[in-house]
Amino acid sequence: MSSQTLPTGTVSGGSDGSRTFPVRDVPRLERACDEPSEAADPTTETESQSVSAELAHLRRENEELRRALSEARQQRQDVIDRYERLLDRAQAEASADSASVSHQSADGSSDSLAQRVADEFGSRWTAFRRRCRQWIHAPNL
Known part of the structure; x- marks a missing residue:
């Protein structure tokens, strides 16, 4: 025995467009089948x-x-x-130049003329000063 107040899960056939099941519009469905498709x-x-041509153009441009x-x-x-x-x-080259400059300076052969003269003058001047000090501090004067 079913209760009249509780839903049973079935729908009566007498529904004429209730909110649960709308009435079918048969003429609308027939019209849709009779009309030619948009592709034709x-x-x-x-x-x-034109859309496919545009798409092909965009793909080529994208690839470029x-x-x-x-x-x-x-x-x-x-x-x-x-x-x-x-x-x-x-x-x-910089590391090779620095190595060769230190080697050449010890050798003295590749230095410029001015540098060689300055080095020679410096060494002679140092030798002269040493001799003068020795002469001044000599005990037999």
Whole structure:
């Protein structure tokens, strides 16, 4: 025995557009089937072709931009690599120059004329001062 106040989960067939189940509109469904589809419409077909052409154009442009970006990245990396090579070369030359300058200064053969004259004058002057001190401090004077 079912209660008249509790829902049973079934819907009576007498529903005429209640909020749970709206009445079907049969003429609307028949009309939708009888009308030709939009794809058969010449204006829609032309629009579809123009959209696909635009899509193809955008894809080509996108690919060209990707190539240009890749080339720009490669060029930037080439510049960085070249800069690093030049920097390494400059540092190697600087360290080689400092090693050769210290070696050449000890040797004295590669110094400029002015530097050699100054070095010679300095060493002679030092020798002269030593002799003068020895002469002044000599006990037999």
